[in-house]
Structure formats: C-alpha cells, structure tokens
Amino acid sequence: MRWPRGTVPGWLVHTGFLGLLAAAGTAYALAGPELRPVVYTLVTVVPIVTFLVALASGHLPDRRPWLTAVAGLVLLTAQQLVWPDWIAGPHLGRAEGSLTDLLQSLAHTLFLVGTAAALRRRASADPGGIIDAALFGLCSGGPLWEWAIRPALPADASPVGQVMLLGDLLVLCAVAGCLLRLGMMGRPGRGTLAYLVLTAVLTLASTVTSALAPGGIWSAELMLAAYLTIAAAPVHPDAPAVTVPPRADGVAARQRLGWLAAALSANPLIAAVQVVRGEGSSSLLLPVGTLMVVPLVLLRIRLLSAQRDRAERTLAYHATHDELTGLCNRRHIAAEIDRALADLDRGELDEITILLCDLDGFKPVNDRYGHPAGDAVLKTVAARLAAAVREQDLVGRLGGDEFLILCRGDAGVDPSELRDRIAEAVRAPIPLLDTTVSVGVTTGVAQARAGLGADRDLLIGIADAAMYAGKARRRDDVTLR
The missing domain is CATH 3.30.70.270 (Reverse transcriptase/Diguanylate cyclase domain)
Known part of the structure; x- marks a missing residue:
C-alpha cells in the first residue's frame, strides 16, 4: 500500500487540521461536564489513528521510532480512559504527584524518545547546533517555572509532583528548541517539524494555563489542539523527509559557545534573583535544572573535543601525505x-x-x-x-x-x-x-x-x-x- 501523495497535499492536511480543531474545540466548549471527557478521549485517539495509517501505508520510512511515539500516545489515551476528569478537573499542572502525573511524564518520555530517534539522522548533520538548541530550551524553561508556574502551585503540592512537573516542563522546552533548530537546517521536512513544534508549544501553554487558572476550559482546549497538531504531523507530505539529513550547504556550521555559558549560569542567576528579592533559594529549579543541563554541557564539550581531535588528525595527515595520491609527501x-x-x-x-x-x-x-x-x-x-x-x-x-x-x-x-x-x-x-x-x-x-x-x-x-x-x-x- 502506497501513501497517496498526489491526493494528500499539504494544504489538505492544513484544512483538515483546522476543521478538526474547530469542531473539537466547539464540541468541547458546548458539551456539559458529562460529555467533555468523551470529546477529549475521542480527540486523543485521532493521532493514534493517523500514525498507524501513515505507518501501514509506508509513508513513514523508519517504523520503530514512530511506533515508540504511538506507544506514548496510547498510554495517554489509557490514562484518559481510567481518569476521565483529569484534564477537565483541576489536576493538570498542579504537581499532585499522583499516578496520573507519572503516567503523563512516562508518556511524554516515550513520545520524545520516539521523536528523537526519528530525527537522529537529520540531527547528525549538526549535532552541536542541536545540543545548543536544547540548552537554550532548558534555559528558557527556568524563568517560566520560577515566575509563572511555581508561584501558582497549591500549598499542598508534593515535592515528587513538583519534580515531575518541572522535569516535564524543561524537557518540553528543550525539545521545542531542538525541533526549531532542525527546521532551520533545510526546507525538506519543515511542514511536519512545524506541527511537532506547535505540539510542544501547545502542551506547554496548556500546562501553564492550568497552573494559573485551575479547572479552566482553556487548558483543555489547548491540549486538544496539541493532540490534533501531532495527529497532522505524520500525514503531512513532508513527513518522509524528516529523517533525511539536509545538504551540507544548508547547515550553519558556526558553533556558538555562548549557549554553554548561558546554560551553566541561568539557574544560578535565577537563584541569585530569588535571594535578592528575599524569596530564598529553596526552589527545585537549581538542582533539577542543573542535573538536566550538566549532561548536555558535557556532551557538548565532548563533541567539541572530538571535532578538535578530528581536525588535528586531518591537519597531521595533510602535513605528511600527498594530496593527490595519498602517499607520503x-x-x-x-x-x-x-x-x-x-x-x-x-x-x-x-x-x-x-x-x-x-x-x-x-x-x-x-x-x-x-x-x-x-x-x-x-x-x-x-x-x-x-x-x-x-x-x-x-x-x-x-x-x-x-x-x-x-x-x-x-x-x-x-x-x-x-x-x-x-x-x-x-x-x-x-x-x-x-x-x-x-x-x-x-x-x-x-x-x-x-x-x-x-x-x-x-x-x-x-x-x-x-x-x-x-x-x-x-x-x-x-x-x-
């Protein structure tokens, strides 16, 4: 079975997405408390269907990464079936530390692992830029947590729940930065990457909205939109090109070490601001954020070291060998x-x-x-x-x-x-x-x-x-x- 590319152009995917978004958003807004979980559950099934159809038709060449993402989506749907009022009720973004919070973090982890595996070949063209983008995302997630979400958390928020919520937030920010960087590498695959970026942004917006206004309808509406954006990603005509590395001339080779300095100093600076403002420095951001930043920084340093070693070996080879024949000069x-x-x-x-x-x-x-x-x-x-x-x-x-x-x-x-x-x-x-x-x-x-x-x-x-x-x-x- 071949994917009917000629009958599924990009504009049709965009039209279908907007139509489903309008229908699902309207249905959820007009439905009563009893029917809203039903509408939300039906929407969570849509991306599973589109992923499976794209995989069955051969539209997605690398099956294993996308199947990992499907496993995460199935877990989110199962969570919704078991706890139908979790999104509709004031639970999302409240750091309760419940089993539902754990399942959401696990589902996001599965989805992110699958997405990272699907994009590994594209990321191999500019690994340093991808790490820098992830560091930028982590740095941007710190202020969002410290000055938007944490002050709005209830007094009975559990430490475990806060750790899971903060980790989920920082990972989503890092992934959004990586996806943006991947989209900057070249034109192929940008349509699918744009939907994936929008998915991460909408998920973040839903979490922040739920933390600021518990039980509000807008948090659920934003999460519905996130499900529909990820449903559009695999059926977009650009999806097969996502796993293809871009041409070398389309990748910005210049590396900026400033992101390393920003990543290492962001969390201590936020802690310093807290101390100056008299808030103390007991926030989880410093230990959790630093634990997530340090591996990326070490990976970036290792990458730079490997690049330097390769450059030295190349220079040594050219200094001792004939360029045309490869013999000793x-x-x-x-x-x-x-x-x-x-x-x-x-x-x-x-x-x-x-x-x-x-x-x-x-x-x-x-x-x-x-x-x-x-x-x-x-x-x-x-x-x-x-x-x-x-x-x-x-x-x-x-x-x-x-x-x-x-x-x-x-x-x-x-x-x-x-x-x-x-x-x-x-x-x-x-x-x-x-x-x-x-x-x-x-x-x-x-x-x-x-x-x-x-x-x-x-x-x-x-x-x-x-x-x-x-x-x-x-x-x-x-x-x-």
Missing part, C-alpha cells in the same frame, strides 16, 4: 629516511634500501588527454607501487611523476628483482574514460648498511644517478634499434 619520506639511518647507526637495522622511481611516457599522456587523466594515472601508479612492496615498506611521492620507496631492513628480495616487479606492475594498461594508456618506470636503487656512515642526500643522489643511468641506457637501446 616529500617532507615525511625524508624524515623517515633520516629515522631509518639513525636506527642503522644504532645497530637496530642491518640495512636500508631506497628505490627512486621516475615514470616513462607520462608527459605525452598528460599532454594528450589532459591533467585529469594525468592525475588518474598518478593515482593508479601510486596504488600499484604500494601493492608491489611489503606492508612495512614506505612509498612516497616526491613530486610530479617521481616516487620513492623506503625498505627498512632486508628488502625481502633482491633489489633488482624488486625493481623488475615494480616495472611489471606499473606498465600494465591503465583504463581511462574511453581508452587505455600505458606508462613505464625507471628505478634507481641505493642501499646503506651499518657502519658505512651514509646520509640521506648521499643515498638519494646515488639512487638518482642510477635512475638516470637507466634512462640513458634505454635511450641508447632505442637508438641502436
């Missing part, structure tokens, strides 16, 4: 020769062998087929040279079409045999786009043994002289023929 191969000579002097090696290789017939290929073809030939030759020697031997590119091989200790075979093996490997045909080419190689060999006191320049000079002597012999052979 001139500086690195020279340092390795010096290190091998030092080991030779200390008696840790018996001998070292240097093979200086210069390609024959490379310039005509480069001139006739262009530099891209020449680069392809150089990369192929580099791979063949690396395959022709032992794993412990070092192959480097000196520049142009010159290569150098360093064999530490016994070369494993006679140098002349190794030279013939290299020549055979290099002269094999090299496929290009619509043709094949062949190049040859002339190799000069130089060896140093313990006690001879050779240095790098001398060894390379001997190998270079032997290489040019080989080229001269080849030219003489061609002239005689």
Whole structure:
C-alpha cells in the first residue's frame, strides 16, 4: 500500500487540521461536564489513528521510532480512559504527584524518545547546533517555572509532583528548541517539524494555563489542539523527509559557545534573583535544572573535543601525505629516511634500501588527454607501487611523476628483482574514460648498511644517478634499434 501523495497535499492536511480543531474545540466548549471527557478521549485517539495509517501505508520510512511515539500516545489515551476528569478537573499542572502525573511524564518520555530517534539522522548533520538548541530550551524553561508556574502551585503540592512537573516542563522546552533548530537546517521536512513544534508549544501553554487558572476550559482546549497538531504531523507530505539529513550547504556550521555559558549560569542567576528579592533559594529549579543541563554541557564539550581531535588528525595527515595520491609527501619520506639511518647507526637495522622511481611516457599522456587523466594515472601508479612492496615498506611521492620507496631492513628480495616487479606492475594498461594508456618506470636503487656512515642526500643522489643511468641506457637501446 502506497501513501497517496498526489491526493494528500499539504494544504489538505492544513484544512483538515483546522476543521478538526474547530469542531473539537466547539464540541468541547458546548458539551456539559458529562460529555467533555468523551470529546477529549475521542480527540486523543485521532493521532493514534493517523500514525498507524501513515505507518501501514509506508509513508513513514523508519517504523520503530514512530511506533515508540504511538506507544506514548496510547498510554495517554489509557490514562484518559481510567481518569476521565483529569484534564477537565483541576489536576493538570498542579504537581499532585499522583499516578496520573507519572503516567503523563512516562508518556511524554516515550513520545520524545520516539521523536528523537526519528530525527537522529537529520540531527547528525549538526549535532552541536542541536545540543545548543536544547540548552537554550532548558534555559528558557527556568524563568517560566520560577515566575509563572511555581508561584501558582497549591500549598499542598508534593515535592515528587513538583519534580515531575518541572522535569516535564524543561524537557518540553528543550525539545521545542531542538525541533526549531532542525527546521532551520533545510526546507525538506519543515511542514511536519512545524506541527511537532506547535505540539510542544501547545502542551506547554496548556500546562501553564492550568497552573494559573485551575479547572479552566482553556487548558483543555489547548491540549486538544496539541493532540490534533501531532495527529497532522505524520500525514503531512513532508513527513518522509524528516529523517533525511539536509545538504551540507544548508547547515550553519558556526558553533556558538555562548549557549554553554548561558546554560551553566541561568539557574544560578535565577537563584541569585530569588535571594535578592528575599524569596530564598529553596526552589527545585537549581538542582533539577542543573542535573538536566550538566549532561548536555558535557556532551557538548565532548563533541567539541572530538571535532578538535578530528581536525588535528586531518591537519597531521595533510602535513605528511600527498594530496593527490595519498602517499607520503616529500617532507615525511625524508624524515623517515633520516629515522631509518639513525636506527642503522644504532645497530637496530642491518640495512636500508631506497628505490627512486621516475615514470616513462607520462608527459605525452598528460599532454594528450589532459591533467585529469594525468592525475588518474598518478593515482593508479601510486596504488600499484604500494601493492608491489611489503606492508612495512614506505612509498612516497616526491613530486610530479617521481616516487620513492623506503625498505627498512632486508628488502625481502633482491633489489633488482624488486625493481623488475615494480616495472611489471606499473606498465600494465591503465583504463581511462574511453581508452587505455600505458606508462613505464625507471628505478634507481641505493642501499646503506651499518657502519658505512651514509646520509640521506648521499643515498638519494646515488639512487638518482642510477635512475638516470637507466634512462640513458634505454635511450641508447632505442637508438641502436
């Protein structure tokens, strides 16, 4: 079964959402106390239906995360069936610490875990930005709790209930910040992300409204709207694109460490304001908020450390390797020769062998087929040279079409045999786009043994002289023929 995209455009989803919102809001407002729980329960079933239909039709490619979110929605519906007056009565946002509060927190946790799993691939394009957005959300939730919800809590609010309510509030704020950041990454998926953001905002608004005006109708109306917004998210045409990472050029790569400072200082600043105003500093925000901020800050620091380590490894690699072929560059191969000579002097090696290789017939290929073809030939030759020697031997590119091989200790075979093996490997045909080419190689060999006191320049000079002597012999052979 395929999702009928052509018959479910975005405007139809928006129209259906607004129509259901108007119908459900009106029905709830006009219904009596006996029928309002029925209306509310029916609305809680709507997102479960839309999620299951989208999953059954294949519209949502990653099934497991969305099924986790469905489990949370089912738990909320079960809560409504068991305690039908929980929303209609003055219970939401009152920090009672009851089983219903626990079930709501658990349901929100399941839904948020499912949403996070569904968005993990998109978030992987900018993990630092996502963590910063979560920290911003946590920071914004602190003042909302401290100066809006906590003063309105009843005197008999239990400490456990306050912890659950505060944790729920901060998590919703963090998720709203993450969803906003995800929507800023790129156009694909923004429709679904907008509905998810609206769901988090409406849930927060319903909780705050219920805390400020217990038993009021507006808290239930806002929660009904939250259920309908999350019901529209999976059926929106953008839903499949939510799990697809955006293009690299659509992600803002600049990272701001100011959010770390804000996250670490927000809760202590609120506590300081409380002390200045004579309110004391016994609020749960400082311990609970800090416990939620610290893991994110540590994760952000770990991410920065990993980025720095990757950058250092990249710089070290480019400093020692040839950009085109991936072989050691001139500086690195020279340092390795010096290190091998030092080991030779200390008696840790018996001998070292240097093979200086210069390609024959490379310039005509480069001139006739262009530099891209020449680069392809150089990369192929580099791979063949690396395959022709032992794993412990070092192959480097000196520049142009010159290569150098360093064999530490016994070369494993006679140098002349190794030279013939290299020549055979290099002269094999090299496929290009619509043709094949062949190049040859002339190799000069130089060896140093313990006690001879050779240095790098001398060894390379001997190998270079032997290489040019080989080229001269080849030219003489061609002239005689």
